[in-house]
Amino acid sequence: MSCVIAGRICVTIEQNYPNPFNPSTQIRFSLSKPSHVKLAVYDMLGREVARLADEEMDAGYHSVTWNARNVSSGVYIYKLSAGSFVQVKRMILMK
Numbered sequence: 001m002s003c004v005i006a007g008r009i010c011v012t013i014e015q016n017y018p019n020p021f022n023p024s025t026q027i028r029f030s031l032s033k034p035s036h037v038k039l040a041v042y043d044m045l046g047r048e049v050a051r052l053a054d055e056e057m058d059a060g061y062h063s064v065t066w067n068a069r070n071v072s073s074g075v076y077i078y079k080l081s082a083g084s085f086v087q088v089k090r091m092i093l094m095k
Contacts, residue, residue, distance in 0.1 A: 009033050011085040016066075016078065020092040023069040027052070029080055030061045038081040039064055044074065052078075068093050 003010040010032035016025045027039065039053040049071055052064045068076075073095045079088045 003032075009035055009083045009085060011035075011080070011082050011087075013080050013087055013089065015089060016091045020094040021068070022094050024065055024067040025091060026063050026065050027078055027080075028061070028063045029082075031057060031059050031082060033059045035082040037062075038079075040079050041066060041068075042077045042079065043071075044077070049076065057082075 003012050011029065013029040014027070016027045018025060029037075029039075031037070034056060037053050037055065037057045039051075040048050041050040041052065043049050050066055050068075052066055066078075071093065073093050076091050076093060077088050078091060079086065
């Protein structure tokens with residue numbers, strides 16, 4: 001985990017845990033200053049299957065839980081956007 005500086009904000013994002021998971025997992029990230037955060041989950045066809053956050057968040061450490069009980073097993077992508085920072089990571093749902 002490293003701090004990625006995008007503009008004037010330092011953002012760290014961890015790999016979801018647990019991974020693989022069933023049926024829920026946590027996504028943790030930190031912000032060096034308050035920012036508008038969007039965190040969404042996509043299937044491998046690029047369709048958004050969950051919006052976990054789309055709001056202003058304070059500086060500090062954050063943890064968001066995704067309960068995937070209503071989606072099929074497979075590989076999913078989660079995308080975190082905060083200010084000019086954007087990063088994606090993969091996760092595996094195994095039912």
